[in-house]
Amino acid sequence: MARAKRLNERQLALLRRICDARTPVTSAEPALATTVYALRNRGLVTTAHKDGHWTAQATTAGSQYLAQADNPPSEAGPSPYSTARADTALATDDATELIANLQHAGDVLRVTNPTPAERARLRRALHAAKAQRLVPKGHYLQYTGRDTGDLVIKLLPGPNPNQIAPRPTPFHIDPDLPPEEFHPAVRDAHLPVCPDCQNRARRLLNALARAAQHKGHTVSLAPSDTDASLEITACDSTFPLRFTEGTTEHLDPDSVQYSWQRVTARITRPSHDLDLLLPSPPWGHRGGRYRWGDRQRWRLEDKLHQILDEIEHRARAEHEQRLNQQRKEEATRRRWQEAMEQARITLLQDLRVKALREQTDAWHEAVRIRAYCDALDQHISSTPAVSPEEQQSVTEWITWARSYADDIDPVHRRPRIPKDPPVRPEDLRPYLKGWSPHGPKRA
Incomplete structure (x- = not known):
């Protein structure tokens, strides 16, 4: 039997x-494809496909084979397959005990530098726990120290990050669904495809529209001034969907008049291969697709779930971009409001400083005038007598000067904090440090 043939070193290393x-x-490592296919042909692994790529996964037979290979019997003993059932039972018992010990130890079990035989036994128990589905639901096993050092085994919550996600179920398209039960937007949708593809295209749109509506999205008819057939709105983002149909060229036998003439003219005919398009992804939307269609390995019906996934992915990305933009605008407005408030405070402060300086200047002026009048009085008193007319004139001048000093002296008026004047936006411009006084923007 083919199964009895032992694996070579390369196959065994890859299986491990x-x-x-x-x-x-x-499939990102094409050099391993031949070895993977050889293991798959022997039933030791399977290849799970998703989005045109495959991931290799071990089968129960593969785990059992590896368990035997890691602990080979003596040359005189039986073959691996003759004792597989008994060894599988032992590995299952060890796996059950391992899971119990893990849960008792708080989901982390450390075996300090085990012997090669003990290390191999624990590895077989790990493989058996995975293969026999003994791992508690919602958890997965992870271990380090496969060949050397301490063997640390962990029982972690959540899905296994290395396990490929299950392939989504294709949308159900009912070929017998009467047209009156189609989505209203689908019934009136414009379909730029040939008459032979009209029914199929409309049923494809109906399956996509019903799935989108089931997920809470809005489906509506595309505007008549566009070439789109349908619009799906998710998270306040609208995505038009547009059909295209391929064409093929054929020789046109009707282009010649006589049977002996060579046919060279070509005619273009619909290929009946449909593509469904979204608008091209915007810059910054990495990994986005915008076209799905009939190909040699699949039909458009198999890709409808990818179209809806792309719509939801773009909707979430655009929603997050809008939130980020709103947060940036709110932060900008907040900084502008703070700048406006600080500018108003600084402006009023400057006005008060100006008023204070004017008052102190007036007070110093009054003090100097009074000192001058005192000096003038002293001078008159110490000098020889003058004519009465001159004495009267000097006395009047001193009296007027003292009166003027009293008028300009702010101390006599008991000054208070000046009232805040009305502030116009333009008055704040010198204090805004580049901000516009009329809105949250740079001047």
Whole structure:
């Protein structure tokens, strides 16, 4: 039997890596494809496909084979397959005990530098726990120290990050659904495809519209001035969907008049291969697709779930962009309001400083005038007598000067804080440090 043939070193190493599951084996490494297919033909692994790529996963037979290979019997003993059932039972018992010990130890079990035989037994128990589905629901196993050092086994919550997600179920398209039960927007949708593809295209749109509506999105008819057929709105973002149909060229036998003439003219005919398009993804939307259609390996019906996934992905991304933009605008408005408030405070402060300086200047002026009048009085008193007319004139001048000093002296008026004047936006411009006084923007 083919199954009885032993694996070579390359196959065994790859099987060990697949069972280990820490470094997935995928189609991203094409050099391993031949070995993966050889293991798959022997029933030791399977290849799960998703979006045109595959990931290798070990089967129960593969885990059992690896368990036997990691602890080979003596040359005189039976073959691996003759004792597989008994060894599987032992590995299952060890796996059950391992899970119990893990849960008792708080989901982390450390075995200090085990012997090679003990390390191999624990590895078989790990493989058996995965293969026999003994791991508690909602958890997965992870371990380090496969060949050397301490063997640390962890029971972690959540899905296994190395396990490929299940392939989504294609949308159901009922070929017998009467047209009156189509989505209202689909019934009136414009379909730029040939008459032979009209019914199929409308049923594709109906399946997509019903699935989108089931997820809470809004489906509406595209505006008549566009070439789109349908619009799906998710998270306040609207995505038009547009059909295109391919064409093929054929020789046109009707282009010649006589049977002996060579046919060279070509005619273009619909290919009946449909594509469904979204608008091209905007810059910054990495990994986005915008076209799905009939190909040699699949039909458009198989890709409808990807179209809806892309719409939801773009809707979430655009919603997050809008939130980020709103947060930036709110932060900008907040900084502008703070700048406006600070500018108003600074302006009023400057006005008060100006008023204070004017008052102190007036007070110093009054003090100097009074000192001058005192000096003038002293001078008159110490000098020889003058004519009465001159004495009268000097006395009047001193009296007027003292009166003027009293008029300009702010101390006599008991000055208070000046009232805040009305402030216009333009008055704040010198204090805004580049902000516009009329809105949250730079001047």
